[in-house]
Amino acid sequence: MQPINQLLITIAKILEEILKETDQLSLQQVSVFHASRAPSISIQNYIQRIAKYTNCNSVCFVLALIYLDKVQEMHQDVVLNSNCIHRYELVIVY
Numbered sequence: 001m002q003p004i005n006q007l008l009i010t011i012a013k014i015l016e017e018i019l020k021e022t023d024q025l026s027l028q029q030v031s032v033f034h035a036s037r038a039p040s041i042s043i044q045n046y047i048q049r050i051a052k053y054t055n056c057n058s059v060c061f062v063l064a065l066i067y068l069d070k071v072q073e074m075h076q077d078v079v080l081n082s083n084c085i086h087r088y089e090l091v092i093v094y
Contacts, residue, residue, distance in 0.1 A: 007058045008051060011065055012044035015085060019043070022081045031084065033091075038082035046086050056093050064092040 039046070050056060068088060072078050080088060 005048070008047050008061060009044060011061050012042070012047050014065065015043050015080075015089075018080060019082050019085060022079050025079060025081070031078070033084040033087040034081075035083045035087070039086050041086070043085055043089070047089065050090065050093055054093065060093055064089060067092050 041049070047061065051061070054060075068080065071088075072080065
């Protein structure tokens with residue numbers, strides 16, 4: 001397995017752990033990033049697909065993870081869950 005693939009798998013697992021916790025929360029408000037239901041593609045497959053069809057290397061995805069963390073730290077009302085993580089990930093990587 002190539003290093004970038006293992007890194008992407010690790011990032012996806014980190015995000016999945018976050019989603020396990022946040023999916024249990026009841027949201028008071030939703031953003032334009034929230035879909036009415038979660039996409040059928042897993043976050044791991046989605047990240048690997050982004051990597052395949054863009055010029056993003058492993059640094060892009062590490063920075064995206066850091067940026068997601070900072071956004072949540074600075075904006076307590078932003079809650080990442082299964083209904084929005086795909087959209088946030090795509091916007092942050094681009």
